[in-house]
Amino acid sequence: xxxxxxxFDRYAQWLFxxxxxxxxxxxxxxxxxxxxxxxxxNWFIGLPPTFVGLDNFQEALADRRFWNGVRNTFYFTxxxxxxxxxxxxxxxxxxxxxxxxxxxxxxxxxxxMVATPVAIALIWALMFNPSLxxxxxFLESLGLPRSLxxxxxxxxxxxxxxxxxxxxxxxxxxxxxxxxxxIPGEYYEAARIDGATGIQAFxxxxxxxxxxAIVVALILRTVDALKTFxxxxxxxxxxxxxxxxxxNVFAFKTGFQFFRAGYSAxxxxxxxxxxxGVAILLNLARRGGK
Amino acid sequence: MRRTFTALLVALMLAGVASxxxxxxxxxxxxxxxxxxxxxxxxxxIEPLVPEFEELTGIDVTLESYPExxxxxxxxxxxxxxxxxxxxxMIMPGQVGAQYLGAGxxxxxxxxxxxxxxxxxxxxxxxxxAGALSTFQSExxxxxxxxxxxxxxxxxxxxxxxxxxxxxxxxxxxxxxxYAAALDSDEVAGFAMRGRGxxxxxQIVNLLYSFGGEWLNEDGSSALASEESxxxxxxxxxxxxxxxxPGPTNLHWNEVMSLYAQGEVAMVFDANVFRSIVEDPEQxxxxxRENTRYAxxxxxxxxxVPAVLVWGLSINHASDSPEAAWYFIQWALSKENQxxxxxxxxxxxxxxxWENEEFQATAPESWIEASRESFNRGQPNWNPPVVPVAEVxxxxxxxxxxxxxxEPVEPALERAAEEMDQIVARTN
Numbered sequence: 075x076x077x078x079x080x081x082f083d084r085y086a087q088w089l090f091x092x093x094x095x096x097x098x099x100x101x102x103x104x105x106x107x108x109x110x111x112x113x114x115x116n117w118f119i120g121l122p123p124t125f126v127g128l129d130n131f132q133e134a135l136a137d138r139r140f141w142n143g144v145r146n147t148f149y150f151t152x153x154x155x156x157x158x159x160x161x162x163x164x165x166x167x168x169x170x171x172x173x174x175x176x177x178x179x180x181x182x183x184x185x186x187m188v189a190t191p192v193a194i195a196l197i198w199a200l201m202f203n204p205s206l207x208x209x210x211x212f213l214e215s216l217g218l219p220r221s222l223x224x225x226x227x228x229x230x231x232x233x234x235x236x237x238x239x240x241x242x243x244x245x246x247x248x249x250x251x252x253x254x255x256x257i258p259g260e261y262y263e264a265a266r267i268d269g270a271t272g273i274q275a276f277x278x279x280x281x282x283x284x285x286x287a288i289v290v291a292l293i294l295r296t297v298d299a300l301k302t303f304x305x306x307x308x309x310x311x312x313x314x315x316x317x318x319x320x321x322n323v324f325a326f327k328t329g330f331q332f333f334r335a336g337y338s339a340x341x342x343x344x345x346x347x348x349x350x351g352v353a354i355l356l357n358l359a360r361r362g363g364k
Numbered sequence: 365m366r367r368t369f370t371a372l373l374v375a376l377m378l379a380g381v382a383s384x385x386x387x388x389x390x391x392x393x394x395x396x397x398x399x400x401x402x403x404x405x406x407x408x409x410i411e412p413l414v415p416e417f418e419e420l421t422g423i424d425v426t427l428e429s430y431p432e433x434x435x436x437x438x439x440x441x442x443x444x445x446x447x448x449x450x451x452x453x454m455i456m457p458g459q460v461g462a463q464y465l466g467a468g469x470x471x472x473x474x475x476x477x478x479x480x481x482x483x484x485x486x487x488x489x490x491x492x493x494a495g496a497l498s499t500f501q502s503e504x505x506x507x508x509x510x511x512x513x514x515x516x517x518x519x520x521x522x523x524x525x526x527x528x529x530x531x532x533x534x535x536x537x538x539x540x541x542x543y544a545a546a547l548d549s550d551e552v553a554g555f556a557m558r559g560r561g562x563x564x565x566x567q568i569v570n571l572l573y574s575f576g577g578e579w580l581n582e583d584g585s586s587a588l589a590s591e592e593s594x595x596x597x598x599x600x601x602x603x604x605x606x607x608x609x610p611g612p613t614n615l616h617w618n619e620v621m622s623l624y625a626q627g628e629v630a631m632v633f634d635a636n637v638f639r640s641i642v643e644d645p646e647q648x649x650x651x652x653r654e655n656t657r658y659a660x661x662x663x664x665x666x667x668x669v670p671a672v673l674v675w676g677l678s679i680n681h682a683s684d685s686p687e688a689a690w691y692f693i694q695w696a697l698s699k700e701n702q703x704x705x706x707x708x709x710x711x712x713x714x715x716x717x718w719e720n721e722e723f724q725a726t727a728p729e730s731w732i733e734a735s736r737e738s739f740n741r742g743q744p745n746w747n748p749p750v751v752p753v754a755e756v757x758x759x760x761x762x763x764x765x766x767x768x769x770x771e772p773v774e775p776a777l778e779r780a781a782e783e784m785d786q787i788v789a790r791t792n
Contacts, residue, residue, distance in 0.1 A: 331754045
């Protein structure tokens with residue numbers, strides 16, 4: 075009996091995280107390794123796989139559709155995340171003050187984030203419809219010309235970004251709001267006594283105080299945006315043509331519609347390193363700034 | 365004395381049956397069979413009737429059904445594994461025929477059909493629509509029977525035709541373009557059909573065939589860059605760009621049908637089953653519901669050659685009870701059950717079912733007529749007859765989108781043909 079408790083005491087730091095480690099091994103490490111293994115094969119699902127070494131990776135680098143996917147992935151992310159950050163900050167600052175009905179407004183603004191993404195995407199798809207959609211109805215009632223929205227190759231990514239911004243800005247607002255509420259009121263009092271304007275206080279007190287929260291929000295959103303799948307797949311399926319096909323959507327189609335498991339696996343390895351690389355860069359930027 | 369007489373009589377009768385090789389429903393009594401089904405109106409229809417079959421034959425039947433995506437994955441896994449416990453499955457030859465035939469995963473049934481002791485006397489293969497039965501015909505023979513057939517039709521608004529002074533449906537594709545021009549206005553688009561890349565190929569294939577085009581050349585290479593194929597895509601792109609609704613690259617079937625149901629377009633070409641949308645007061649406005657008529661695909665330079673979409677039942681190559689499975693297929697697709705299926709809303713593959721009066725009272729005459737005409741003329745390959753169907757459709761879809769965006773058709777199709785050859789080569 076005593077021995078057993080000794081054992082637990084001595085190895086507590088290993089035993090407690092063990093279930094979590096096992097879960098990670100089974101649910102994350104296993105599939106990633108399997109994915110690496112599959113990526114070395116030419117495998118049309120239903121036919122026997124053949125080992126081809128790194129051919130799939132080579133093929134990807136020569137595939138115009140792969141590069142189209144990379145470009146669209148970055149275009150989408152670089153457009154969506156900055157807008158979300160600016161709007162999210164604005165909303166957070168607004169909610170950091172007192173005003174009547176604040177609780178209600180806050181709940182409403184958080185709703186897009188908690189709704190089911192596929193359901194959201196289906197509704198937006200209806201709203202984007204050039205002939206029957208409500209968005210063109212609004213444009214027309216404002217006296218503006220109709221738009222083709224997602225049916226136009228040049229407008230499709232900005233339109234999808236609009237959905238992403240609508241859906242995920244609340245998350246940034248939430249993170250930043252928590253950070254804002256942690257800033258001691260004395261700072262602002264002192265600034266006011268020294269005669270600082272509101273803008274000066276914002277630039278020199280607010281922003282520096284929530285800097286690390288901003289970076290955290292930025293990393294979370296960027297990683298997520300690079301992997302965006304649901305809204306793009308449901309609204310456009312990567313179309314028109316391949317105008318909104320991101321790397322993730324391309325890999326999905328390759329694997330689950332075209333049944334090319336090996337090639338799809340290699341595309342996802344590219345995506346993984348791409349996401350990892352961006353996350354590391356952002357993290358370095360955070361540390362470097364400190 | 366009396367008992368021996370009876371026994372003698374029974375023995376004589378049995379001997380008679382055996383020597384004449386007559387069909388006997390109870391021949392495979394006690395066998396167990398398992399069929400894998402798509403979650404589909406046909407499955408919903410046949411499942412409650414299965415006990416009738418079990419009583420008739422003494423064969424124990426298990427029907428397993430899954431939603432379509434899962435169904436296809438599971439069927440693939442089980443069939444490829446060669447497990448003898450799966451005896452049959454639902455199959456859409458236009459989707460996976462090339463793959464399943466190529467891999468030898470279906471059991472051909474000609475030996476059963478020719479054997480009078482295994483095939484019921486009133487099977488009547490001629491009764492199946494020509495376009496439906498031909499989808500189950502391979503070089504080595506018949507490999508299943510059709511359970512339902514669909515085709516695309518022209519849906520048009522008779523009231524708008526009258527206003528524009530047009531008489532009857534267009535009979536040629538040339539006329540279709542003229543009609544679309546005459547009907548097109550600021551409020552109502554003249555014509556619509558699918559334009560969303562790969563999703564559009566199942567409809568454009570009707571134009572491809574009617575212009576004399578094909579998926580493959582004789583030597584198995586892609587025929588998408590042929591003169592006929594270029595002409596078909598040019599015709600299609602002009603039609604939609606000039607008289608279609610805004611943003612045709614966005615049109616999948618639900619966009620096409622909702623535009624039509626809302627009175628935004630005068631004619632559409634899509635699957636005949638979408639009659640259900642047009643007739644539904646929840647989905648279609650009154651003027652559309654009251655004035656819709658149907659016509660078969662107008663004829664192109666090579667005639668009117670619609671593609672038909674067929675679901676059917678096949679026997680698994682590895683089945684250890686293929687005869688019992690064949691019994692089930694014959695029973696499920698008998699004349700009697702096909703009528704019942706049609707009345708339950710499944711577009712049955714037997715011509716005799718469509719002659720049922722009770723059914724004829726349920727559907728508009730022009731729809732029944734146009735559908736039957738298409739079913740008999742139908743060409744089975746609504747998809748490319750290759751293994752990697754989805755990827756080839758996607759490659760063709762890229763050319764369709766390019767054409768709709770106003771790019772030159774010929775180079776777009778040349779690229780599609782080149783990609784198609786590469787894609788097909790990868791699975792050979």
